Amino acid sequence: MESDASTSPRRSDSSDSSTCSDGDDLLSSSSPKGTGIHRLPPLPCATDGAIAALVEELESPASSLDDLRRAAMELRLLAKHSPDNRLRIVAAGALPPLVALLSRPDPLLQEHGVTALLNLSLREDNRGAVVDAGAVGPLVRALRSAASPAARENAACTLLRLAQLDGSAAAAIGRAGAVPVLVSLLESGGARGKKDAATALYALCSGAPEENGPRAVEAGAVRALLELMGEPERGMVEKAAYVLHALVGTAEGRAAAVAEGGVPVLVEMVEGGTPRHKEMATLCLLHVCEDNAAYRTMVAREGAIPAARRALPLIRRATKAQSQGRGVGRVAAAAEEREPVAGAAVGGGFKVAGRSL
Numbered sequence: 146m147e148s149d150a151s152t153s154p155r156r157s158d159s160s161d162s163s164t165c166s167d168g169d170d171l172l173s174s175s176s177p178k179g180t181g182i183h184r185l186p187p188l189p190c191a192t193d194g195a196i197a198a199l200v201e202e203l204e205s206p207a208s209s210l211d212d213l214r215r216a217a218m219e220l221r222l223l224a225k226h227s228p229d230n231r232l233r234i235v236a237a238g239a240l241p242p243l244v245a246l247l248s249r250p251d252p253l254l255q256e257h258g259v260t261a262l263l264n265l266s267l268r269e270d271n272r273g274a275v276v277d278a279g280a281v282g283p284l285v286r287a288l289r290s291a292a293s294p295a296a297r298e299n300a301a302c303t304l305l306r307l308a309q310l311d312g313s314a315a316a317a318i319g320r321a322g323a324v325p326v327l328v329s330l331l332e333s334g335g336a337r338g339k340k341d342a343a344t345a346l347y348a349l350c351s352g353a354p355e356e357n358g359p360r361a362v363e364a365g366a367v368r369a370l371l372e373l374m375g376e377p378e379r380g381m382v383e384k385a386a387y388v389l390h391a392l393v394g395t396a397e398g399r400a401a402a403v404a405e406g407g408v409p410v411l412v413e414m415v416e417g418g419t420p421r422h423k424e425m426a427t428l429c430l431l432h433v434c435e436d437n438a439a440y441r442t443m444v445a446r447e448g449a450i451p452a453a454r455r456a457l458p459l460i461r462r463a464t465k466a467q468s469q470g471r472g473v474g475r476v477a478a479a480a481e482e483r484e485p486v487a488g489a490a491v492g493g494g495f496k497v498a499g500r501s502l
Contacts (some may be wrong), residue, residue, distance in 0.1 A: 191223055191230065196237045203242035210251060217246055217257035224264035231268040240265070240278035247283035252292035259287050259296045259303060266306040276307055276314055285321045294335070301327060301341040308348040315352030324349060324357055325364040332369045336380075339373070343384040350391040358395045367392060367401040371410050382418070386425035393432040402433060403440055412447045416455075 191199075202208050202216040220239055223230045239261075246258030262280055265271050281304075288300040304323055308315040327349070330342035346366065349357040361367075366388070373385040389407075392398035402408070411433075414426035430449055434441045 191219075193233060193237070196220075196223070196230075196233055196239070200234075200237050200239045200242060203239070203246070210254075213246070213249075214251075214253055214257065217243070217254060217261060221257050221261035221264060224261055224267075228268055231265050231271055235265060235271050235274050240274060240280070244278050244280045244283055247280075247287050247291075252296070255287060255291050256293045256296040256299070259284070259291070259299045263299045263303040263306070266303055269310075272307055272310045272314075275303075276310065276317070281307065281318055281321050285318070285323045285326065288323060288330070289326045294338070297330070298334075298338050298341050301330060301338070301345045305341070305345040305348045308345065308352050312353050315349050316356050319349055319353055319357040319360055324360040324366075328361060328364040328366045328369060331366065331373075339379070339381060340384060343370075343373075343381065343388055347384075347388045347391060350388065354391065354394060358392055359397050361388075361392055362395070362397045362401050367398065367407065368405045371402070371405055371407050374414065375410050382414070382422055383425065386414070386422065386429065390425060390429050390432070393429050399433050399435070399437070399440065402429070403443065408433065408440075408443055408447050408449075412444075412449045415449065 199216045199220050202212055203220075205212075208216070220234055220243070224234055243258050243261050243265075246254045247262075249255060249258075262275060262284070266275050284300045284304055284307075287296055288304065289297075291297045291300065304318050304327075308318050324346070327342045327346050330338045331346065334342060346361060350361055370385040370389045370392075373379055373381040374389070389398075389402065393402050402411075408430070411426040411430050414422045415430070418426060430444055434444055
């Protein structure tokens with residue numbers, strides 16, 4: 146299982162971030178015997194002619210299953226190990242045949258195709274070409290039903306990369322049906338799948354909040370996020386809180402957070418979480434308090450006022466962000482005075498850039 150890619154947007158060709166989970170890029174040791182596929186050393190570079198030959202092999206009707214597996218695997222590894230290769234592979238016309246692999250019945254071909262697209266999308270200037278090659282729909286189908294867990298998880302990472310292209314890409318991914326599938330992965334996936342799903346949901350819901358936020362709420366994301374936030378041992382509290390913050394910016398998200406018992410969970414985070422957890426929970430509570438006197442009363446009754454005031458100095462020291470510290474104080478004021486408040490400044494805290502989600 147692998148995520149060949151890093152997903153930190155700070156550098157378009159970075160491969161050392163942990164936004165998408167790290168893993169082994171070589172073939173799984175469980176590859177079927179007799180397939181003609183073996184573990185190979187990394188392929189750091191290749192000539193243009195060699196890349197063109199691999200693309201031609203993918204396109205040829207005469208290629209056997211083993212030929213296709215080998216060509217797809219080599220392109221995948223070439224794309225992993227060299228930013229220059231990523232550009233040259235796209236220029237050689239590899240995207241259409243790689244996208245076509247996602248619809249093949251062979252699980253290994255699907256996995257190689259998905260992961261090659263993930264590696265190519267490490268390069269920011271390739272992402273538009275990946276979208277234009279028609280990859281979004283097949284990636285969503287792979288996310289939903291690929292036989293290999295690695296293919297499903299790498300499809301989530303690839304969609305995350307493409308969602309970072311712009312708001313229209315995030316909206317298109319949502320329209321293709323990715324959001325409920327990601328929520329399902331968040332609910333029932335393994336540790337890596339949950340992390341990748343949370344990160345992709347954040348990118349989709351912050352990139353196109355008007356479209357994807359309601360989709361996530363309708364799919365049950367709020368309940369899944371609150372469950373993860375209430376189980377610190379899973380290591381998902383901060384990721385889940387970021388996604389929840391993106392959702393409670395809408396009336397639907399706030400209503401779902403309250404209905405699913407989110408206020409006590411958030412107050413508990415303010416009382417006993419890390420400085421970052423306190424900050425995130427406080428800003429979520431601030432959204433909940435907006436424009437709803439009943440919610441403000443509920444927040445006050447759950448003990449948010451003293452908890453927020455106690456957390457304020459710690460958050461200020463930890464974040465060195467006075468605007469966010471003022472947001473903590475405003476939660477207490479809003480709940481205590483029962484007055485509507487405007488949204489708190491969040492500084493750079495919710496930008497994907499500069500922080501691995």
